[in-house]
Every structure is written in structure tokens, then in C-alpha cells.
Amino acid sequence: MQVKFTRRFILAGLGAWAAGATHADPLATSLRPRLRQTGARQVSQPESMLSQAGTSGDVAWSVADVKTGLRLEAVNGGLALPPASVAKTLTALYALESLGSEHRFKTRIYAAGAVRNGILTGDLILAGGGDPTLDTDALAALAAQLKAAGLHEVRGDFLVYDGALPFVRSIDAGQPDHVGYSPAVSGIALNYNRVHFEWKRAASGWAISMDARTERYRPEVQMARMRVVDRKTPVYTYANNGGADSWTVASQALGNGGARWLPVRRPADYAGDVFRTLARSNGIVLKPAKVTGRLPGGAVAIAERASPRLVAIVQGMLKHSNNLTAEMVGMSASAARRGGPPTSLRASAAQMSRWAARRFDMKQVSLVDHSGLGDASRVTADDLVTALIEARRQGALRPLLKAIPIRDANGRVLRNAPIKVDAKTGTLNFVSGLGGFMTAADGTELAFAIFAADRSARARISRAEREVPPGARAWNGRARAFQQKLIARWGTVYGS
Incomplete structure (x- = not known):
């Protein structure tokens, strides 16, 4: 265990010791130091907290004062660990700096040939521009634009261009085939590259459907x-x-009915399939889609x-932790x-790692993707805190992060808690992270990473x-409960 003590930390610890501090849980009913009749402060020290974390494996954290940059406390701060979705904080900064907050991704329909009297003699191309927000509603709007422009016949081929980004069959190949959080990635995506599977008990077996639904449309695929x-x-096979994406499902796992989103492994074919249906509803008949990596x-x-502004996309990514969005914007x-x-x-991801090392002087950053899904x-923790401090000084990131509720020792949310936390969570099996900012009751703002x-457990x-x-x-x-205890401690020691 590596425990670093700053002068401020030592003074705070001595003050607590002089008052007769005991190693009790500070997150009982209040996040502020409470005085007993003896006047004792209840502040746990980091080494005792580490021994009481209750999690196997490695634990590391670092916390610093945002205003001064002073590193207040670090336990195993130089130990490189999987960040899980906390990596999306770096992806957000990388995308905003590289593309600009006002950037909008464009999905276009191209005509390769002349359009005369509503007839296109050449090919029609649906061209993806890396937009992670494209959905069935947006494709329907594009089909309606073609009708409004007077197009009613296409005599050439229907092509789907996906070459704006490289194709990836699954974000993390180690994940099961059926999990929706690890779909394929390419230059075009639809409905976050997920297809809706629904089943209902019928007179004989089950009635099943596979569609690209939104609130307005439900085209079958x-x-x-x-x-x-x-x-x-197994429940699913792929x-x-x-x-085509060919799935099977175990009948004994279905029950009377239900639904789930399954990942799409052929994004361009998926988008082309759905657009053909929507074009046909507008009176335009297209041939089966052909995928191309080049625009003619x-x-x-x-x-x-056009997509929403990048800053809005990034904020949604940080809030909902969507992996596909992270990979596409990254x-x-x-x-x-x-x-x-x-x-x-x-x-x-390696390019982003090199950027982070140069931009924020991160010493040990090595990423295999932009979402944190790859373990x-x-x-x-030290490196991430360094990046967070610099980002905050530039006014970036914290306004885009999600507010994290403060909970008591029983897991109940504390209303009107004196500590305010905006951070990014990260969760994989046997991996947990939290990184962001907290403001203590006295207004002290801290940047932290846990x-x-x-x-070993994950590898098994x-x-x-x-x-x-x-x-x-x-x-x-x-692990999440321990994060709350650390935040409570910091609010007591460094925000009093």
C-alpha cells in the first residue's frame, strides 16, 4: 500500500487526534464532523479505511484541491487499474477538443447520377457520418426528404456507406454475443446498433418479432x-x-412473454434494411442494400x-454511459x-492515450477502447486527478457530469446533503470506479478518482x-459503498 500524506493532510489528522478522534464510520447520519459529549471527532484514517474496504483485489484513490492543485491524499495513487466507464471522461475531453463542442455528425443521402422527372438512373447511397444518435425516426425523416424532393424511382443500386469509421464486430470480443452493451461499430449506426426482440405466448409456441422500433415507428427487419x-x-446463440444476424433462443427461458434489445453485428445492413422499408412507405422502391466502404x-x-451538437451527445454519453457513443465519438x-x-x-484508443499523456502529463495511461468496456x-488515480484538475480550470467536464447522490450507511439517499458530487461511474464485473468532482460544505472543491x-476474480x-x-x-x-465512505471522509477532513 502506498499512502501519501500532504502537509494539509497531516495537520488535519493531528487536529483530529488532539480532539481524541476514533476510527468510526463517518457516514451514519451526517457528513459533517459530529461532537460527542467528549468532543471527539469521528474521522477514519486512510490506512484503516483501506483495510476495512471489504473488497478483494486492489483499491486505489487520489484526491486534490482543484483551486490550488495540491494533492491531499493518495493511496496506491500510482497503481494502474482498469478504469471501466470512468474512461469516458477522457473520451469526452478528447472528442470536445478534437471536434469542437458545436460539431454535428451528418448522415446524407447521395445520388450517383442524374435525377430527371423524379427518376434516378444511377445509384442511391445512404452514407453514415459517424453519428451515434441516428435512429429510425431520423431515417424516416431522410426518406421523407427524398419524397419531398420529388424522387419516386431509383433504377440503380442502393448502397450503404459505412467507411467513415473502421468496422468492429464487438466492442469487447470477450463479452457474450447477446449483450446489448457490446454491439458492432462502424461509420453508420442505427438505434445504438440494437434490434428489438419481443416474444409472446401463442396458441402454438411463441409469436416473435425483430424490429427497429422507436416511439413513432416499428419497422420489422x-x-x-x-x-x-x-x-x-444456452439462452441465446448467434x-x-x-x-444476416441469425439468433436462436431457448424455449424454456421465454416464459409467457417479454422483450430485450439484442446487439446488431452488421450495422450497415441493419440501416439499409430499415431505410428500404421507410423509403417504400414513401413510394420509393429500392433494391436490397449493398455495403460499401467508399463513396463514389x-x-x-x-x-x-444533422445530429445534435457534440456537447449534448457527450453529456448524454456521460449520463447514460452508452458504449457505442463513446467508441464512435472517440x-x-x-x-x-x-x-x-x-x-x-x-x-x-492508443492515439487517445498518447494525447492524454501529452495533454495532461498522464504517466501511465493505456486504453484499448474509448468506452472502458475492455478490461x-x-x-x-493520480493521473486521472491531474487531468480532472486541468479540465476543471478550463471550465470543461464538470457541467456535463451526472450528479451522484450521497447515501447513508444503509444506502439511503441523503436529501439536502452538504456535499455535492458530479462524477462518472465505472462498473465491470469485479471492477468499480468513480472519478469527478465534489464540493464540500465550506465550498472547497476537490477532484478525485477511486x-x-x-x-484475478474477473479472469476466472x-x-x-x-x-x-x-x-x-x-x-x-x-466497492460503491466504500466510495461513499471516502467521499464522506474527504468532506470532513478537507472541507471543514
């Missing part, structure tokens, strides 16, 4: 297929069969959809810096168990 098989396990020369844009940032798409997701990524990981999980492995939920719960 052909490129993702589901077959119910009489078995108990195969790339004849250009001379093609003219005849319809366009790779788009790399593309902007290098003047073309990165060669791979891992290469883009081979490494960041130290990482915990039992890498089979691929089939990755969704809900035994013991992971309890471990992560203890």
Missing part, C-alpha cells in the same frame, strides 16, 4: 432473425448466416440529417486528428458468465 429452439441453455466520385447529396476524434479514419478501434485498459479491481469468469457472474454484484456493491 429481415437482416436479424430469431428462431425458438427447444432447450434450456451466427452470421447468409448475410461525383455523387451529389440530396438529403441530410474514433471520430481520432479521424479528425489524423485526417482520415483510424485503422482500428485499438489504434484509435485491459489501465489508468492511475478505482477498485479484483483482476467464463465468457458465458460475463453478464451476471456469481459474486460480482455483491463485490461491486461493497
Whole structure:
């Protein structure tokens, strides 16, 4: 264990010792120091807190004063651990600096050929521009633009361009095939590259559907297929069969009905499939989609959809921790810096790591993706705090982070808590992180990072168990409770 003590920390500790401090849990009913009849302050010291963390594996944290940059406390602060989704804080800063907060991703329809009397003699191209927010409603609006422009017939091919970003079959290949948080990535995405699977008990077996639903539309898809098989396990199987995502589901796992979003492994085919349906509803019949990685020369844009501003996309990413959004904005940032798409997701993550090392003087940052889903990524608590302080001084990041509720020892949210926390959580099985900012009752603003990981326990999980492995939920719960105790301690020691 590495414990660093600053002068401020030592003075605070001596003051607590002189008052007769005891190592009691500070997060009982109040986040401020409470005086007993003896006048004792109840402030746990970091070394005792570490021994009482209740989690196996490694725990590390670091905290600093934002205004002065003074490092107040660090325990294992130089230990590189998986950041999980806390990595998205770096992705947000990387994307905003590389693309600009006002950047909007463009999805366009191109015509490769002349349009005369509403007839396109050449090809029609649906071209992705790296927009992670594209959904069925947006595709419907693009189809309506074509109708409004007078297009009613396409005699050439229907192409879907996905070459703005490299194709990745799954963000983390170690995840089970059916988990929606690890879909494929490419230059075009639809509905976060998820397809909606629904089943209902019927007179004979089950009625099933696979669609690209939103609140307004529910187009069925052909490129993702589901077959119910009489078995108990595995619940799902996946195969790339004849250009389609072919799924099977165990009949004994279905019950009377339900639904879930499944990942899409062929994003361009998915977008093309859905757009064909929407175009047909506008009187435009298209041939089956063909995927292309290149835009034909001379093609003219005849319809366009712009995404929300990047700053809004990033804020949504940090709030909802969407992995696909992180990968698409991260790779788009790399593309902007290098003047073309990165060669791979891992290469883009390495580029972002080098940027973070230069930009924030991070010593041990090594990322394998932009979302934190890959457990081979490494960041130290000290390094992240350094980046957070610099970002805060520039007025960036904290306004985009989600408010984290303060809880008491029983896990209940404390209303009107004197400590305010805005941070990014990170959770993998046997990995937990929290990084961001807190403001104590006296107005002191701190930047902090907390990482915990039992890498041995995680390594023992089979691929089939990755969704809900035994013991992971309890471990992560203890890690989150410990984060709350640390925040309470900092509010007492450094914000009094």
C-alpha cells in the first residue's frame, strides 16, 4: 500500500487526534464532523479505511484541491487499474477538443447520377457520418426528404456507406454475443446498433418479432432473425448466416412473454434494411442494400440529417454511459486528428492515450477502447486527478457530469446533503470506479478518482458468465459503498 500524506493532510489528522478522534464510520447520519459529549471527532484514517474496504483485489484513490492543485491524499495513487466507464471522461475531453463542442455528425443521402422527372438512373447511397444518435425516426425523416424532393424511382443500386469509421464486430470480443452493451461499430449506426426482440405466448409456441422500433415507428427487419429452439441453455446463440444476424433462443427461458434489445453485428445492413422499408412507405422502391466502404466520385447529396451538437451527445454519453457513443465519438476524434479514419478501434484508443499523456502529463495511461468496456485498459488515480484538475480550470467536464447522490450507511439517499458530487461511474464485473468532482460544505472543491479491481476474480469468469457472474454484484456493491465512505471522509477532513 502506498499512502501519501500532504502537509494539509497531516495537520488535519493531528487536529483530529488532539480532539481524541476514533476510527468510526463517518457516514451514519451526517457528513459533517459530529461532537460527542467528549468532543471527539469521528474521522477514519486512510490506512484503516483501506483495510476495512471489504473488497478483494486492489483499491486505489487520489484526491486534490482543484483551486490550488495540491494533492491531499493518495493511496496506491500510482497503481494502474482498469478504469471501466470512468474512461469516458477522457473520451469526452478528447472528442470536445478534437471536434469542437458545436460539431454535428451528418448522415446524407447521395445520388450517383442524374435525377430527371423524379427518376434516378444511377445509384442511391445512404452514407453514415459517424453519428451515434441516428435512429429510425431520423431515417424516416431522410426518406421523407427524398419524397419531398420529388424522387419516386431509383433504377440503380442502393448502397450503404459505412467507411467513415473502421468496422468492429464487438466492442469487447470477450463479452457474450447477446449483450446489448457490446454491439458492432462502424461509420453508420442505427438505434445504438440494437434490434428489438419481443416474444409472446401463442396458441402454438411463441409469436416473435425483430424490429427497429422507436416511439413513432416499428419497422420489422429481415437482416436479424430469431428462431425458438427447444432447450434450456444456452439462452441465446448467434451466427452470421447468409448475410444476416441469425439468433436462436431457448424455449424454456421465454416464459409467457417479454422483450430485450439484442446487439446488431452488421450495422450497415441493419440501416439499409430499415431505410428500404421507410423509403417504400414513401413510394420509393429500392433494391436490397449493398455495403460499401467508399463513396463514389461525383455523387451529389440530396438529403441530410444533422445530429445534435457534440456537447449534448457527450453529456448524454456521460449520463447514460452508452458504449457505442463513446467508441464512435472517440474514433471520430481520432479521424479528425489524423485526417482520415483510424485503422482500428485499438489504434484509435492508443492515439487517445498518447494525447492524454501529452495533454495532461498522464504517466501511465493505456486504453484499448474509448468506452472502458475492455478490461485491459489501465489508468492511475493520480493521473486521472491531474487531468480532472486541468479540465476543471478550463471550465470543461464538470457541467456535463451526472450528479451522484450521497447515501447513508444503509444506502439511503441523503436529501439536502452538504456535499455535492458530479462524477462518472465505472462498473465491470469485479471492477468499480468513480472519478469527478465534489464540493464540500465550506465550498472547497476537490477532484478525485477511486478505482477498485479484483483482476484475478474477473479472469476466472467464463465468457458465458460475463453478464451476471456469481459474486460480482455483491463485490461491486461493497466497492460503491466504500466510495461513499471516502467521499464522506474527504468532506470532513478537507472541507471543514
